[in-house]
Amino acid sequence: MEKYRANLLLCAGTGCVATGTPKVRDALKAELEKQGLADEIKIVLTGCNGFCAEGPVMLVYPEEIFYQKLTVNEIPKLVEEHFLKGRPYEKLMFKDIEKKHAIPLMNDIPFFKLQVLRVLRNKGMIDPESLDEYIARDGYTAAATALNEMTPEEIIKVMKDSGLRGRGGAGFPTGLKWEFASKSQADQKYMLCNGDEGDPGAFMDRSVMEADPHSVIEGMIIGAKTIGASKGVIYVRAEYPLAVERLQKAISVCLDSGLLGENILDSGFNFNLEIYLGAGAFVCGEETALMRSIEGQRGMPRPRPPFPAHKGLWDKPSVLNNVETLAQIAPIILNGADWYRSLGTEKSPGSKVFALTGDIRNVGLVEVPMGIPLKTIIYDIGGGVNKKKKKFKAVQLGGPSGGCIPQELIDIPVTYEDIVKTGAIVGSGGMVVMDEDTCMVSTAKFFLEFTADESCGKCTPCRVGTRVMLDMLTDITEGRGKEGDIETLQDLSKDIIATSLCGLGQTAPNPVLTTIKYFGHEYEAHIKEHWCHAGICSDLCSFHIVDDLCKGCGACMRGCPSNAIVGEKKKPHRIIQELCLQCRSCYDICKFGSIEIRPALETKPEPAVKDEEVTT
Amino acid sequence: MAKLTIADLKKIKEKQHATFTLREGGYRAKVTVHMGTCGIAAGARNIMTTLMDEISRANVEDVITTTSGCAGFCAREPMATVEIVNKAPVKYGNLTSDKISEIFREHVMGGNPVEKYALVVGSETTY
Numbered sequence: 001m002e003k004y005r006a007n008l009l010l011c012a013g014t015g016c017v018a019t020g021t022p023k024v025r026d027a028l029k030a031e032l033e034k035q036g037l038a039d040e041i042k043i044v045l046t047g048c049n050g051f052c053a054e055g056p057v058m059l060v061y062p063e064e065i066f067y068q069k070l071t072v073n074e075i076p077k078l079v080e081e082h083f084l085k086g087r088p089y090e091k092l093m094f095k096d097i098e099k100k101h102a103i104p105l106m107n108d109i110p111f112f113k114l115q116v117l118r119v120l121r122n123k124g125m126i127d128p129e130s131l132d133e134y135i136a137r138d139g140y141t142a143a144a145t146a147l148n149e150m151t152p153e154e155i156i157k158v159m160k161d162s163g164l165r166g167r168g169g170a171g172f173p174t175g176l177k178w179e180f181a182s183k184s185q186a187d188q189k190y191m192l193c194n195g196d197e198g199d200p201g202a203f204m205d206r207s208v209m210e211a212d213p214h215s216v217i218e219g220m221i222i223g224a225k226t227i228g229a230s231k232g233v234i235y236v237r238a239e240y241p242l243a244v245e246r247l248q249k250a251i252s253v254c255l256d257s258g259l260l261g262e263n264i265l266d267s268g269f270n271f272n273l274e275i276y277l278g279a280g281a282f283v284c285g286e287e288t289a290l291m292r293s294i295e296g297q298r299g300m301p302r303p304r305p306p307f308p309a310h311k312g313l314w315d316k317p318s319v320l321n322n323v324e325t326l327a328q329i330a331p332i333i334l335n336g337a338d339w340y341r342s343l344g345t346e347k348s349p350g351s352k353v354f355a356l357t358g359d360i361r362n363v364g365l366v367e368v369p370m371g372i373p374l375k376t377i378i379y380d381i382g383g384g385v386n387k388k389k390k391k392f393k394a395v396q397l398g399g400p401s402g403g404c405i406p407q408e409l410i411d412i413p414v415t416y417e418d419i420v421k422t423g424a425i426v427g428s429g430g431m432v433v434m435d436e437d438t439c440m441v442s443t444a445k446f447f448l449e450f451t452a453d454e455s456c457g458k459c460t461p462c463r464v465g466t467r468v469m470l471d472m473l474t475d476i477t478e479g480r481g482k483e484g485d486i487e488t489l490q491d492l493s494k495d496i497i498a499t500s501l502c503g504l505g506q507t508a509p510n511p512v513l514t515t516i517k518y519f520g521h522e523y524e525a526h527i528k529e530h531w532c533h534a535g536i537c538s539d540l541c542s543f544h545i546v547d548d549l550c551k552g553c554g555a556c557m558r559g560c561p562s563n564a565i566v567g568e569k570k571k572p573h574r575i576i577q578e579l580c581l582q583c584r585s586c587y588d589i590c591k592f593g594s595i596e597i598r599p600a601l602e603t604k605p606e607p608a609v610k611d612e613e614v615t616t
Numbered sequence: 617m618a619k620l621t622i623a624d625l626k627k628i629k630e631k632q633h634a635t636f637t638l639r640e641g642g643y644r645a646k647v648t649v650h651m652g653t654c655g656i657a658a659g660a661r662n663i664m665t666t667l668m669d670e671i672s673r674a675n676v677e678d679v680i681t682t683t684s685g686c687a688g689f690c691a692r693e694p695m696a697t698v699e700i701v702n703k704a705p706v707k708y709g710n711l712t713s714d715k716i717s718e719i720f721r722e723h724v725m726g727g728n729p730v731e732k733y734a735l736v737v738g739s740e741t742t743y
């Protein structure tokens with residue numbers, strides 16, 4: 001029997017592979033062999049462990065010691081110290097920034113400590129390519145129960161009692177969706193999985209597919225049994241090659257071992273599963289468009305009703321669920337609805353995975369109980385804003401369909417019902433943190449640019465309306481904003497929301513509406529004073545050095561790409577406005593906060609060189 | 617590959633039990649071999665190898681082994697600490713292959729500390 005005294009679970013998710021896992025793995029393997037430890041210590045490659053920004057990361061069992069930012073050069077020392085001499089190697093541990101000491105154990109690191117792992121129950125715990133390891137963690141036990149011991153009605157009852165809501169964005173109750181499709185009569189039905197994950201900045205679903213592909217397949221088997229589907233499709237975006245590879249391997253091992261195909265687990269139930277590669281259009285994540293896309297047509301939404309539960313893929317009753325939704329089905333069947341409800345609130349039970357990004361210290365993937373205050377996620381788990389001197393300003397939830405929640409509302413609990421009151425949505429779980437140096441008009445413009453580009457063009461309000469709004473935002477950020485623009489933007493938003501066919505158009509104005517609601521003064525300042533306080537819109541700001549604060553260190557001068565800063569050592573410096581490009585470098589460089597951002601200059605003196613350019 | 621049945625799922629789970637005891641915790645006994653420079657010089661590697669052989673041979677799944685740094689008792693190396701869950705840890709010194717085998721049989725498996733090799737009851741933690 002192979003027996004190891006330690007298991008090294010090295011992350012091989014997309015993030016860590018990019019930061020060096022393959023080389024680190026080779027070095028680790030070679031070093032363990034060199035020290036004669038290869039028979040005692042086993043390396044296991046896992047999916048994403050959530051702390052991608054610190055990658056490559058590795059967990060050492062049985063101690064549960066967490067190492068980060070591994071490099072090939074550090075491996076010999078790590079092996080000698082920890083695995084040979086038994087002294088965990090501090091240099092590669094997570095450091096507490098304030099107290100400056102190392103935190104050895106994964107579960108003592110605040111980022112991990114406050115999480116609950118249900119969807120991500122197997123992250124950093126199993127080899128995603130090993131069916132046996134998945135089974136060891138109760139894998140396919142729920143499928144066995146559902147297939148052999150439960151009727152569709154019983155499964156639907158558990159799902160409805162659990163209160164599970166779809167994690168793809170809309171939060172529709174999963175039990176209800178399954179019930180509709182289960183009641184539809186047809187010779188063929190389909191169970192589908194949405195792995196399109198189009199929101200910029202989101203990577204929850206990718207991580208689940210990479211780290212635990214069997215959890216998605218098991219959820220689909222249970223769903224298929226419930227609605228009576230003998231065929232299924234997982235729709236994954238082609239930009240996720242590792243997820244596709246892991247899913248493909250998982251499907252083929254399931255076919256070989258009778259967990260997919262004919263007579264699954266001797267239950268008489270048949271289910272065949274395929275992968276369909278999506279080409280990456282955002283709108284293809286919408287359910288009716290996704291089904292058209294699988295049929296080989298252009299991915300365009302179509303009106304509902306008929307709902308997919310009656311006429312979905314190939315006009316047959318179909319259920320489409322999100323990856324994260326599906327990954328939670330098995331534990332609910334195993335542990336029951338009450339267990340599921342032991343976390344979260346009445347209307348938003350359970351836990352949710354979020355992708356924390358932006359100006360935040362701990363970038364990564366976190367799973368938290370629903371109802372947790374937004375503040376806890378941002379400060380305790382996320383570690384707050386990543387730049388010491390900067391203040392938190394807002395957080396964007398729900399990607400291009402969502403909205404910005406300002407600092408004043410940071411105490412609200414994260415539930416579907418509370419977040420929607422702010423004008424944002426929980427959405428699929430993207431959480432972009434922004435610090436005080438963010439221009440909210442530009443942020444709204446960024447998201448609208450995305451939706452305007454991704455509009456499929458079917459509905460005029462969505463196609464033309466988002467363009468008109470985008471042009472107005474561009475004008476505002478470039479100094480051509482007019483009195484009344486804010487009202488026009490709000491009116492246009494209402495029309496687009498009311499008259500668009502699909503969720504893309506219906507939610508596209510949200511980022512604009514929420515930024516107007518909470519940061520209306522920034523829009524006003526852009527339009528009336530030609531002043532972008534954050535200094536992001538280069539036509540709407542000017543940079544000045546405050547004499548009293550300037551120490552004359554010269555750092556800004558060295559960093560200025562345009563040689564616009566002059567001054568003697570230890571004396572206040574000065575910016576020559578004619579030469580300044582409003583690039584903002586000096587503002588970021590100055591350690592003493594002596595660069596001030598003021599409105600754009602009324603008449604900017606033209607630099608002399610410009611004239612020569614014009615004449616040539 | 618043969619088609620799995622529900623009984624097979626259980627078998628696979630049992631087969632993986634030792635691995636997941638290591639990762640999930642829930643072990644009954646932990647043996648820590650002290651591997652400081654002095655320990656290694658005194659033959660701690662050999663102790664570890666013997667111990668792992670014993671565990672394999674006994675085919676037990678709820679015993680894990682780990683290493684720690686110098687225990688600060690260099691003269692008594694090689695040393696090991698046996699911790700049975702909910703019992704006070706016992707530290708052994710001046711070990712040899714034969715002694716660790718005996719300790720494994722008597723203490724780890726049998727639950728009776730081997731007093732003649734014991735140094736102290738109680739131990740420092742691994743980190």
Ligand SMILES: Cc1cc2nc3c(=O)[nH]c(=O)nc-3n(C[C@H](O)[C@H](O)[C@H](O)COP(=O)(O)O)c2cc1C
Pocket residue numbers: 165166167168169170171172174194195196197198199282283284285286287288320321322323325326428502503504
């Ligand atoms: C424009 C648009 C894009 C969408 N993109 C996704 C996506 O990438 N992934 C996803 O799961 N759901 C996406 N949805 C939601 C799906 O239409 C659908 O509601 C969801 O997949 C259903 O699964 P659930 O009930 O498990 O949440 C999108 C919706 C719209 C309107």
Ligand code: SF4
Pocket residue numbers: 283300301454455456457458459460462463500501502503504505506
């Ligand atoms: S709302 Fe926009 S994306 Fe949706 S169907 Fe209409 S045009 Fe296409």
Ligand code: SF4
Pocket residue numbers: 543556559560561562563564565575579580581582583584585586587
């Ligand atoms: S904003 Fe840029 S160009 Fe202007 S003074 Fe500062 S560093 Fe120079």
Ligand code: FES
Pocket residue numbers: 011012013014015016017047048049050051052053055056057
């Ligand atoms: S990819 Fe390694 S932690 Fe996310």
